[in-house]
Amino acid sequence: MPAGIAMLRVQAWPESARSLGMLSLMLLMALLPHVAHLPVWIPLCVTGAMVWRLWIEVHAAALPNKWLRSIMALLALIAVLVNFRSLNGLEAGTALLSMMAGMKLLESRQLRDYSILIFIALFLLFAELLYEQSMILLPYLLLSTTFIVTCLLHLHDGGSQISFGASLMRSTRMLLQALPLAALLFLLVPRLPGQFWVLPSHGAATTGLNDEMSPGDVADLSLSSEVAFRVEFQGTPPPKSQRYWRAVVLHDFDGRTWRRHRSELLTPQKIITSQQTYRYRMLMEPSNEPWIPVLDIPLQTSLRRSMLTSDLQLLARQPVTQLIAVDVLAATEYQFGVSLDETMRRLDTQLAGSLNPRSRELALQMRAASNDDSVYVNTVLNLFRQQEFFYTLQPPALGAHTVDDFLFNTRRGFCEHYASAFTFMMRAAGIPARVVTGYQGGELNEVNNYLVVRQSDAHAWAEVWLADRGWVRVDPTAAIAPQRIEQGLESAGTYNEALTGHMLSRSHWLYQMRQNWDAVNTFWKARIVNFDSDDQRSVMSLLGFSNPDWRTLGWALLISFISFFAAMMLWLGWKYRPRQRDPVVEAYATLKRKLSRAGIDALPHEGPVDYLSRAALAKPALAGELRELCDLYITLRYTPDARPHLLNRLRQLVRQLPA
Amino acid sequence: MSLSSTLQQRIGNWARRRHGVDTSPVTITNRRIYILPTRLGLMYAVAVIAMGVGGMNYGNNLALMLSFLLAALGFVAMHHTHRNLAGLRIHALANEPVFAGQQLHIQLAIENPSLQLRLGLQAVINNSEDPAHSQSVMVNGDTPTTLQLPLTSQRRGWLQIDRLTISTRYPFGLFRGWTVLHLPIRCLVYPRPSERSNTPPPTQFDSRHTQDMHRGDEEFAGLRSFHPGDSPRRIAWKAYAREQGLMVKQYAGTSISTCMFDWDALAGLDTELRLSRLCRWVLDSHQQGIAYGLKLPGFNAAPALREAHRSRCLQALALFQGSA
Numbered sequence: 001m002p003a004g005i006a007m008l009r010v011q012a013w014p015e016s017a018r019s020l021g022m023l024s025l026m027l028l029m030a031l032l033p034h035v036a037h038l039p040v041w042i043p044l045c046v047t048g049a050m051v052w053r054l055w056i057e058v059h060a061a062a063l064p065n066k067w068l069r070s071i072m073a074l075l076a077l078i079a080v081l082v083n084f085r086s087l088n089g090l091e092a093g094t095a096l097l098s099m100m101a102g103m104k105l106l107e108s109r110q111l112r113d114y115s116i117l118i119f120i121a122l123f124l125l126f127a128e129l130l131y132e133q134s135m136i137l138l139p140y141l142l143l144s145t146t147f148i149v150t151c152l153l154h155l156h157d158g159g160s161q162i163s164f165g166a167s168l169m170r171s172t173r174m175l176l177q178a179l180p181l182a183a184l185l186f187l188l189v190p191r192l193p194g195q196f197w198v199l200p201s202h203g204a205a206t207t208g209l210n211d212e213m214s215p216g217d218v219a220d221l222s223l224s225s226e227v228a229f230r231v232e233f234q235g236t237p238p239p240k241s242q243r244y245w246r247a248v249v250l251h252d253f254d255g256r257t258w259r260r261h262r263s264e265l266l267t268p269q270k271i272i273t274s275q276q277t278y279r280y281r282m283l284m285e286p287s288n289e290p291w292i293p294v295l296d297i298p299l300q301t302s303l304r305r306s307m308l309t310s311d312l313q314l315l316a317r318q319p320v321t322q323l324i325a326v327d328v329l330a331a332t333e334y335q336f337g338v339s340l341d342e343t344m345r346r347l348d349t350q351l352a353g354s355l356n357p358r359s360r361e362l363a364l365q366m367r368a369a370s371n372d373d374s375v376y377v378n379t380v381l382n383l384f385r386q387q388e389f390f391y392t393l394q395p396p397a398l399g400a401h402t403v404d405d406f407l408f409n410t411r412r413g414f415c416e417h418y419a420s421a422f423t424f425m426m427r428a429a430g431i432p433a434r435v436v437t438g439y440q441g442g443e444l445n446e447v448n449n450y451l452v453v454r455q456s457d458a459h460a461w462a463e464v465w466l467a468d469r470g471w472v473r474v475d476p477t478a479a480i481a482p483q484r485i486e487q488g489l490e491s492a493g494t495y496n497e498a499l500t501g502h503m504l505s506r507s508h509w510l511y512q513m514r515q516n517w518d519a520v521n522t523f524w525k526a527r528i529v530n531f532d533s534d535d536q537r538s539v540m541s542l543l544g545f546s547n548p549d550w551r552t553l554g555w556a557l558l559i560s561f562i563s564f565f566a567a568m569m570l571w572l573g574w575k576y577r578p579r580q581r582d583p584v585v586e587a588y589a590t591l592k593r594k595l596s597r598a599g600i601d602a603l604p605h606e607g608p609v610d611y612l613s614r615a616a617l618a619k620p621a622l623a624g625e626l627r628e629l630c631d632l633y634i635t636l637r638y639t640p641d642a643r644p645h646l647l648n649r650l651r652q653l654v655r656q657l658p659a
Numbered sequence: 660m661s662l663s664s665t666l667q668q669r670i671g672n673w674a675r676r677r678h679g680v681d682t683s684p685v686t687i688t689n690r691r692i693y694i695l696p697t698r699l700g701l702m703y704a705v706a707v708i709a710m711g712v713g714g715m716n717y718g719n720n721l722a723l724m725l726s727f728l729l730a731a732l733g734f735v736a737m738h739h740t741h742r743n744l745a746g747l748r749i750h751a752l753a754n755e756p757v758f759a760g761q762q763l764h765i766q767l768a769i770e771n772p773s774l775q776l777r778l779g780l781q782a783v784i785n786n787s788e789d790p791a792h793s794q795s796v797m798v799n800g801d802t803p804t805t806l807q808l809p810l811t812s813q814r815r816g817w818l819q820i821d822r823l824t825i826s827t828r829y830p831f832g833l834f835r836g837w838t839v840l841h842l843p844i845r846c847l848v849y850p851r852p853s854e855r856s857n858t859p860p861p862t863q864f865d866s867r868h869t870q871d872m873h874r875g876d877e878e879f880a881g882l883r884s885f886h887p888g889d890s891p892r893r894i895a896w897k898a899y900a901r902e903q904g905l906m907v908k909q910y911a912g913t914s915i916s917t918c919m920f921d922w923d924a925l926a927g928l929d930t931e932l933r934l935s936r937l938c939r940w941v942l943d944s945h946q947q948g949i950a951y952g953l954k955l956p957g958f959n960a961a962p963a964l965r966e967a968h969r970s971r972c973l974q975a976l977a978l979f980q981g982s983a
Contacts, residue, residue, distance in 0.1 A: 180731075
């Protein structure tokens with residue numbers, strides 16, 4: 001038989017090869033979700049090791065010797081090190097773990113080695129959860145966990161005495177039995193308020209938002225319908241036109257690119273707000289960026305270790321790498337920064353170099369024709385409104401004088417172009433102005449009343465400083481395409497630019513489906529993924545413990561453990577109870593007990609016939625019953641298909657017999 | 660004696676005091692099941708705790724859930740390990756005698772009175788230098804399963820098994836549950852027969868006992884199976900023709916040669932050597948159909964040629980305590 005053919009006939013594999021095949025399959029299952037974030041050579045190497053190891057087992061060849069294995073292990077380590085430039089971090093750690101699995105497989109021969117492989121598979125699953133906690137992944141994770149546990153059972157049942165299917169049944173049953181305790185632990189084990197060590201992450205920013213904006217470059221506007229964050233308002237949410245989620249404020253402009261200021265501005269600002277405030281809870285998806293979008297002016301937030309800059313950016317101390325929940329009190333009617341300090345004025349009026357001369361000239365002309373700054377603001381907005389400006393998601397690239405090119409030549413662009421041009425025109429006229437990026441709008445899901453803000457809702461607008469009024473939000477994009485603000489990105493722009501993801505919203509039925517799905521997802525994120533000490537407290541107060549401390553939780557845990565152990569013992573005690581005896585034998589035993597209480601003991605050599613006739617002689621009053629009992633017993637015991645009513649009669653007679 | 664073996668000895672003695680000596684069949688009750696995590700179980704615990712700490716650190720609830728599920732599974736496994744042993748009934752089966760140096764099999768039967776399959780059960784005899792492990796077996800509710808524990812006996816006499824461990828690592832190998840049984844199991848070990856030596860067993864043509872009773876008449880007394888060395892003239896060809904196998908005709912009173920194997924005849928040899936040689940003679944005579952008697956200090960068996968006689972003689976040799 002040519003080499004390699006034997007590999008393909010799984011049925012003919014030796015038992016050890018089948019075990020290895022099962023373990024390889026298990027490792028592949030654990031590795032599969034990682035394929036998305038690992039370099040492709042890693043899964044290839046691991047698969048190669050699997051095929052090699054199986055070939056060795058099927059053909060009874062020798063394992064690679066110690067030297068070869070050491071060299072391969074060293075090469076794997078170097079490869080990971082070169083690829084990730086570190087062995088620390090989630091990506092490098094996962095890569096190393098995967099390579100270790102392959103190496104371990106090549107030297108595995110015994111049960112102990114196999115057990116290590118099972119642990120590696122469990123850690124790979126664990127690592128996957130650190131990457132992603134989506135609900136879609138959950139069934140796959142449950143399936144893999146079950147498979148891994150089944151492998152563990154199959155290896156330890158004492159030499160594969162039961163089939164793999166039977167092992168699967170058993171391990172599934174045990175996992176189901178473990179589920180209640182796992183759920184109780186999940187509810188009751190106290191959560192830590194923050195991280196006590198941080199794994200360095202190489203993850204790139206995933207949002208549609210950047211900390212810089214270059215409207216002149218070829219557009220790469222995020223059209224992703226991925227969720228940026230979800231918001232649950234207490235009470236009615238603000239109208240759509242008021243929903244501006246500020247995230248990043250851009251001050252520095254070099255004629256082409258807007259950037260954040262190099263250092264954080266931390267001078268406290270005086271804020272005056274009206275009674276109109278909104279209290280909401282935001283569930284923010286990981287963005288790998290520190291800024292947290294908030295509705296206009298955040299008055300209070302529950303975010304620990306964060307800061308509010310003087311231009312009102314809310315910044316977390318560390319990039320947001322996990323789903324977080326933030327409670328915010330925000331105001332949409334406000335007055336802030338009325339007394340503008342000199343630093344800020346200089347910062348927000350600077351225009352470097354001599355770029356965009358035509359726009360500067362136009363700005364000065366228009367300002368001269370206006371009575372005051374607010375009139376000038378309207379004049380510029382009217383320019384966009386009345387002249388031939390178009391809103392498009394695919395604007396042409398702009399030349400060196402980006403603003404000039406946009407205002408006088410192309411006149412096509414999206415929010416960034418308008419925000420940039422408007423802010424430039426303000427600064428050119430000496431009015432402090434800056435670009436703000438964030439999100440606008442969001443879609444209210446009627447199923448659960450959550451507002452869903454997607455990456456495609458990313459937006460850019462301007463803030464200008466007007467005397468007596470402070471910083472005022474101006475959205476120049478609203479001037480050119482009002483429907484952009486009223487109905488969201490998908491209805492703005494030209495027809496063929498409709499977003500594929502948003503095509504769904506045209507069909508009512510699909511729209512409903514999507515809303516429902518998102519509601520389920522929100523529940524998942526809010527209640528499961530983001531379950532925290534606050535939720536723990538509310539669960540405990542549902543159970544009647546108001547304001548539980550760790551001691552209450554400890555007691556609850558202890559009681560859970562005891563009840564779980566008791567339940568397991570009862571359940572398994574019932575499952576493993578001794579087999580039921582033959583009902584006929586049982587009835588006869590009762591009969592003997594009754595008779596012996598009456599003084600007629602069965603002798604060791606006596607069969608039922610002798611015994612019962614003797615009893616009938618001793619108790620003439622019961623002679624008829626005893627004779628019938630004897631006949632019934634003999635019939636039931638020795639007739640192959642005795643009818644059930646005979647058994648009932650036997651039981652009845654025994655019951656009626658005086659004790 | 661090392662510390663751990665002393666400790667084991669102590670624990671063993673304690674268990675013996677606690678449970679007393681058992682009689683077959685013995686039921687494994689909850690009281691006598693011990694359970695401890697294995698090395699794998701400890702590794703598992705460390706892995707699960709590591710996952711829990713990681714999940715806690717990152718506030719990653721799914722990772723926490725995974726570690727909680729695995730932790731709970733560990734506890735569930737513990738219960739299953741315990742239940743896998745509980746309620747089993749162990750029967751000690753009779754053991755065939757063997758010769759010293761031969762392998763013997765201590766036989767046990769495990770009966771499962773419940774409907775649940777019991778898996779991965781193993782019996783260990785650990786009172787000798789090299790513990791005897793049985794195969795790992797499963798027991799269903801229908802028929803008892805027989806276990807065989809291979810032991811090699813080097814010394815003649817009773818081989819006494821005073822401690823027997825039944826253990827299981829089912830389901831995941833995370834826990835080992837075991838019970839110690841003190842069943843009166845023993846096996847008779849005959850002396851090791853010496854090599855077929857050139858010294859023939861001293862033969863006596865006895866004329867007083869066996870022969871006297873059958874003098875003169877060469878009466879047909881029966882058939883016995885052929886052994887190498889039998890005279891071809893005695894072969895029962897008719898029986899052979901009837902396909903009853905090769906048989907030898909026996910006549911009472913014919914050429915009755917009886918042997919008397921005497922301890923004193925072997926004076927000058929070491930005790931065990933004497934016993935070995937006597938053992939060899941008993942075996943050979945029995946095989947050759949020569950009636951034999953055995954005389955030991957304190958034991959005297961008149962010549963005979965029966966299975967029971969052979970056993971009796973061999974037992975006497977096995978249990979011989981030394982010359983007075």
